[in-house]
Amino acid sequence: MLSDVKLCNLALSHLGGKARIASLAEASEEARQCALHYEPARDEALRALPWPFASKHKPLAALDEPAAPGWGRAFEYPVDCLAPRFLAPAARGETPPPFEVGVSPALDRRLIYANVAAPVLHYTARVANTSLFDPLFARALALKLASSMAVALSGRFDLSVSLGSQYLRALDEAAAAAMNEALPPAPPEAEWIRARG
Numbered sequence: 001m002l003s004d005v006k007l008c009n010l011a012l013s014h015l016g017g018k019a020r021i022a023s024l025a026e027a028s029e030e031a032r033q034c035a036l037h038y039e040p041a042r043d044e045a046l047r048a049l050p051w052p053f054a055s056k057h058k059p060l061a062a063l064d065e066p067a068a069p070g071w072g073r074a075f076e077y078p079v080d081c082l083a084p085r086f087l088a089p090a091a092r093g094e095t096p097p098p099f100e101v102g103v104s105p106a107l108d109r110r111l112i113y114a115n116v117a118a119p120v121l122h123y124t125a126r127v128a129n130t131s132l133f134d135p136l137f138a139r140a141l142a143l144k145l146a147s148s149m150a151v152a153l154s155g156r157f158d159l160s161v162s163l164g165s166q167y168l169r170a171l172d173e174a175a176a177a178a179m180n181e182a183l184p185p186a187p188p189e190a191e192w193i194r195a196r197g
Helices: 004-013 029-048 135-154 157-181 191-196
Strands: 055-059 073-076 081-087 099-103 110-114 120-125
Touching (some): 081 099
16 A cells, blocks of 8 residues: 555655665654655645545635625635635536635635635645555656655755656646546537437
């Protein structure tokens, strides 16, 4: 089963060395670098695409907070949200309503501004459970993590750049695969086409 330690070891293998870790808490430089970079790399890779395994939707609670200019209301920002994607339209086939992410001056927290009475936000959530990771995401994350640790562990900036390029290619492959998991239903046939049949 996939784990954060296995992902870190996969990342370490991209650095060309033979060092492996058994725990993120062990007393080795590899483990220290993995512990330092793992969560930021994971969250950045999650944020990069609307991964189906990390997609959530949540009705947003209205807040007693003044809205930003041009917006009707302020709503909560989900605590596990890494990337807000869109607000659900009122009916299927309609354009999603616009929204804006802002920061509350009074409460010092993130908010979502919208002109909808009861918005439902579709977003990419922070997922820590590695058993939910898509294999293509795991591959991309290992490359991102390796790129982040390359200079500290190998001293090679060129390796970091090369791994960063591989990460971006892995994201392109994953994006194509992820789109196939979320194909919208085919539009209904026009009446004149049905009449011909």
